[in-house]
Structure formats: C-alpha cells, structure tokens
Amino acid sequence: MLQRKTFDAGFRAELAQLLTWRRDVRLFRTDPLPAGTVERLVQAACLAPSVGLSQPWRFVLVDETSRRAALRRVFETCNAAALAGYSGDKAERYARLKLAGLDTAPSQFAVFCDRSVAQGHGLGRRTMPETLDYSVVLAIHTLWLAARAEGLGLGWLSILDPSEIVSALDTPDSWHFIGYFCLGYPAADDDTPALERAGWEQRCDPESVILRR
Known part of the structure; x- marks a missing residue:
C-alpha cells in the first residue's frame, strides 16, 4: 500500500513563490534550450x-523557419x-x-485539443463537451509552472487568427487550436505582470471574484 504523500509548510511556501513569480514572458534571451x-x-x-482521463492535448513544435515566418505575418496582421x-x-x-516573443524565443509551439479523441470513452463530457478544451488549458498551465521552476519563461500569443494558424501548421481537422507559445530564458524576472507595470490593467482583489450563496 502506498504511503500518503504530504507537503509541509516549506513546500507550500515555495509553491506560493512559484505561482507569484510565474509570468507571461514577452522578452527572451536567444540562448538555445538544452536538448x-x-x-x-x-x-x-x-x-x-x-476530463475522463482523455488527455486531448496535442503539441506541435514549430521549428521550420518558413512556418515561423508565416506565423509572424499572421501576428503582424492581427496586431495591426x-x-x-x-x-x-x-x-x-x-x-x-x-x-x-516571436523574434527571440528559441522554442515555439502550438497547442491543440483533439476533439475526436477516443481515450476516456466520452466520460464526463456528454453534457459539457467544452471540458476537453479546459483540460488542454490545464495541461498548458502545468507546463507553464514546470518551465518557471526551471528558470524558463513562457509567453502565450493570442493575437492570431486561428484559421491561419491551422493552415500554416497543417493539422488534422479534428484538432481545435488553443494557443501559440514562445518558450525560452526570460530577459528579466519580475513578480508583477507586465501589463500592470505598463499601466494597462491592475490585478483585481481576490474577494471581488467570489460570490457567496
């Protein structure tokens, strides 16, 4: 019988630090990542x-220069x-x-949800099929924290036309685009969101998102 795993106060404090220092990184060093x-x-x-242990996430590593250039053009159009x-x-x-971070991040990848996935036999998603997409987002966040623990930064680029991304990456029809990401060593670390530092928006009070019944 496996012994129950417990996490002490020191671990919980370190976890809180990891969550605090996780950032959506836009400025990267060009250093390559270890193999x-x-x-x-x-x-x-x-x-x-x-949901249902379906594991619907699909990762497309984008290494080809031509594909990266195509994605860069999609971003420029959408950003304008x-x-x-x-x-x-x-x-x-x-x-x-x-x-x-398209110009400097050494690693780039897209994440998709395979909405035709047979794994899990449909458990838990008959009434809420969107839980497949939610599951993929959970996988992304898990990767995000793991990357930060290794001193790496991740940037989620959402100013893109999903149909153009699908075309550029030539993915299966059943794969639904979730997000495009840049990964690498951040040019600087910070415990405050860049948009907050830039005066674009402020974090809300956690109590303001709670509705009690």
Whole structure:
C-alpha cells in the first residue's frame, strides 16, 4: 500500500513563490534550450487532470523557419487590426506593449485539443463537451509552472487568427487550436505582470471574484 504523500509548510511556501513569480514572458534571451527540454516539459504537462482521463492535448513544435515566418505575418496582421480598435491613450499604450516573443524565443509551439479523441470513452463530457478544451488549458498551465521552476519563461500569443494558424501548421481537422507559445530564458524576472507595470490593467482583489450563496 502506498504511503500518503504530504507537503509541509516549506513546500507550500515555495509553491506560493512559484505561482507569484510565474509570468507571461514577452522578452527572451536567444540562448538555445538544452536538448530534450521541451519534451520533458510536455511530460510534465501530461500529468495535468483531464476530463475522463482523455488527455486531448496535442503539441506541435514549430521549428521550420518558413512556418515561423508565416506565423509572424499572421501576428503582424492581427496586431495591426487590434491597434486600430483603440484610440487615444489606449492606442498609445497598446503600441508600446511588447506582445510577442516571436523574434527571440528559441522554442515555439502550438497547442491543440483533439476533439475526436477516443481515450476516456466520452466520460464526463456528454453534457459539457467544452471540458476537453479546459483540460488542454490545464495541461498548458502545468507546463507553464514546470518551465518557471526551471528558470524558463513562457509567453502565450493570442493575437492570431486561428484559421491561419491551422493552415500554416497543417493539422488534422479534428484538432481545435488553443494557443501559440514562445518558450525560452526570460530577459528579466519580475513578480508583477507586465501589463500592470505598463499601466494597462491592475490585478483585481481576490474577494471581488467570489460570490457567496
């Protein structure tokens, strides 16, 4: 019989530090990652919970220069459209934000949800099929924390047209695009979100997101 695992106060304090210092990184050093780093982080991601133990996450490692260039063009188009949607001070602030790490991050990958996955036999998703997508997001967050624990930064790039990403990466029709990510060593560490430092938005009070019944 396995002995129950317990985590002491010291571990919980370290975990709180990990959560505090996890950042959505946009500025990377160009240092290459050690061989096998991404594969090891994907292994950690596969420890995430998933509805019905379906494990619907699919990782596409983007190494080809031509594909990266295509994705860069998609971002530029979408970013210009997003900027046009703001005016005045917000437009000026948006223009100053660093919203991509595409030029310097040594590793880039896309994450998809395989909505046709047979694993799990449909358990738990008949009434809420979206839990497949949620499961993938949990895997991403697990990878995010594992990367930060190794001194790496992850950036989620969402200013993209999903249909263009699917076309550029030539993925199966049943795979639903969740996100595109840049991974590497951050140019600097910080315990405060970049958007907060830039004056774009502030973190909310945790009590404000609780509704008691």
